[in-house]
Amino acid sequence: MSVDRTIIKRAIVDALPLYVPAVPFALVIGLAVVEAGMNPFVGWSSSWLIFGGAAQLTVISLLGSGVAVVAAITAALVVNARHVMYSAALAPKFQSQPRWMRWFGPYLLIDQLFALVSLRLDDDPKVWRQYYLAAGFTFWTLWMFTTAVGLVIGPIIPEEWNLGFAVPILFIGLIVVGIDKSSKLVAALVGAGVTYLAAGMPSRSGLLVGAVVGILAGTVAERLRR
Amino acid sequence: MTDFIAIAVVGLGTYLGRSVFILALANRRIPDTVMVALQFVAPAVLAALIVALLTDGDGNVGIGAPEVAAFVVGGGVAAKTRNHVYTLFAGMAVYWIVRAVF
Numbered sequence: 001m002s003v004d005r006t007i008i009k010r011a012i013v014d015a016l017p018l019y020v021p022a023v024p025f026a027l028v029i030g031l032a033v034v035e036a037g038m039n040p041f042v043g044w045s046s047s048w049l050i051f052g053g054a055a056q057l058t059v060i061s062l063l064g065s066g067v068a069v070v071a072a073i074t075a076a077l078v079v080n081a082r083h084v085m086y087s088a089a090l091a092p093k094f095q096s097q098p099r100w101m102r103w104f105g106p107y108l109l110i111d112q113l114f115a116l117v118s119l120r121l122d123d124d125p126k127v128w129r130q131y132y133l134a135a136g137f138t139f140w141t142l143w144m145f146t147t148a149v150g151l152v153i154g155p156i157i158p159e160e161w162n163l164g165f166a167v168p169i170l171f172i173g174l175i176v177v178g179i180d181k182s183s184k185l186v187a188a189l190v191g192a193g194v195t196y197l198a199a200g201m202p203s204r205s206g207l208l209v210g211a212v213v214g215i216l217a218g219t220v221a222e223r224l225r226r
Numbered sequence: 227m228t229d230f231i232a233i234a235v236v237g238l239g240t241y242l243g244r245s246v247f248i249l250a251l252a253n254r255r256i257p258d259t260v261m262v263a264l265q266f267v268a269p270a271v272l273a274a275l276i277v278a279l280l281t282d283g284d285g286n287v288g289i290g291a292p293e294v295a296a297f298v299v300g301g302g303v304a305a306k307t308r309n310h311v312y313t314l315f316a317g318m319a320v321y322w323i324v325r326a327v328f
Contacts, residue, residue: 021310028314042230049237054272059236061279069232075275077239081267087247088256094248106245161322165293168276169300169317175272176304176313184269191270195277200285207278214270219263 007127011116011134018112019142025053026143028166030150031157032057035164036064040151047147051140052110054174055080056147061167068205075207086114093117096125105129108136183225187218291328296321 033043038060046056055076062072086109094102117132157163175188191214198206247254256264276297280288300317307313 024310024314038229042233045230046233046237049233050240051237052240055236055240056233058275059232063229063232065279065281067278069228073232073235073239075271075278076236077243078267078271079275080236080240080243082264083240083243084246084256085261085264087244088251091247091251102248103245106248107241109244162325163318164279165296165321166314166318168279168293169296169314169321170310171272171276172297172300172317173304173310173313175269176301177308177310178268184266187266188269188273192273192277195274196287199277199281199287206281207274210274210277211267211271214274215263215266218266218270219259222262222266 004127004130007130008134011131012138014116015112015135015138018115019139022053022112022139022143023146024166025057025170026146027150027153028163028170029053029056029060029147030152030154031163032060032064032167033151034154036060038064044147044151047144048140050076050080051107051143052080052083053143054171057167057170061164062207067207071205071208075211078208078211082111083109086111086118089118090114093121093125093128097129101129105132105136108132108140110139112139181222181225183218183221186221187214190214190217292321292325295324 029043029046033040036043043060046060050056050059058079059072059076062075063069067075087106090109094105097105113132113136116135117128120128120131123131179185179188191210193210194213195206195210198209200206201209247256277287277289280293282288296317299320300313303316304310304313
């Protein structure tokens with residue numbers, strides 16, 4: 001396969017600015033691993049095993065806070081459920097790709113990569129593949145590096161700063177940036193409210209109850225809006 | 227070891243979610259109701275997670291003045307700038323200041 005340097009360069013130039021918002025997540029993952037008392041290498045493994053900041057933060061902080069393991073896994077998987085939408089949206093484009101690409105490509109499919117490659121669906125399959133892989137590896141390499149940096153600086157930061165609170169702050173930021181209509185606000189408020197009311201449930205299962213009721217509330221609000 | 231297995235399971239599940247339509251269901255459409263529901267997954271789950279992360283082992287939710295102030299300011303900065311770096315700095319700064327005052 002001949003590599004087109006201009007495509008590769010284009011992909012890297014497009015990917016770099018999109019990576020900036022992910023930097024605080026990468027660093028906070030490092031802090032969360034330290035705070036959870038997790039083996040640093042195990043924590044960092046989440047970067048290449050999961051390769052998805054919100055789900056990594058979710059499973060790491062929940063495991064550290066004594067939630068039942070199954071609940072921590074389920075919550076992280078639910079966080080990543082949005083990727084199913086990306087998979088469906090790109091499936092037609094992937095049909096013209098070789099088998100290895102159909103197997104490997106999805107591994108790299110994070111929010112930012114989806115945003116980039118879904119803008120280039122008219123590309124020739126080979127060009128699209130080179131762009132996809134170059135942008136994907138750019139994100140991947142930066143992610144492995146910055147999450148490792150987070151692990152190194154994590155233990156240096158004094159505990160009194162309570163930097164674990166950075167996780168809820170970042171989640172608030174993700175919610176606010178993602179809310180583009182009232183029904184999503186309903187989903188967030190109901191999700192938080194029900195989790196609050198269900199806080200006493202065993203093994204923090206209230207989290208899952210709150211999430212499910214929030215999703216249902218958003219769906220209902222969307223129906224009423226139309 | 228439990229931690230590693232949990233992370234690996236999440237990794238596998240994440241890969242399955244990203245690959246399911248590309249590998250297996252290329253010609254299927256997601257039913258409309260599911261498509262509608264999927265867009266509420268992120269806001270509902272992230273909001274529920276915030277509360278869960280502030281809950282202690284006895285089921286008490288530790289939300290006081292510093293947390294509320296940080297959420298309001300952090301949320302405001304996020305809405306205005308759509309920049310996670312600013313959101314993080316503003317939210318943590320307010321959290322520390324209010325915590326020091328009260």
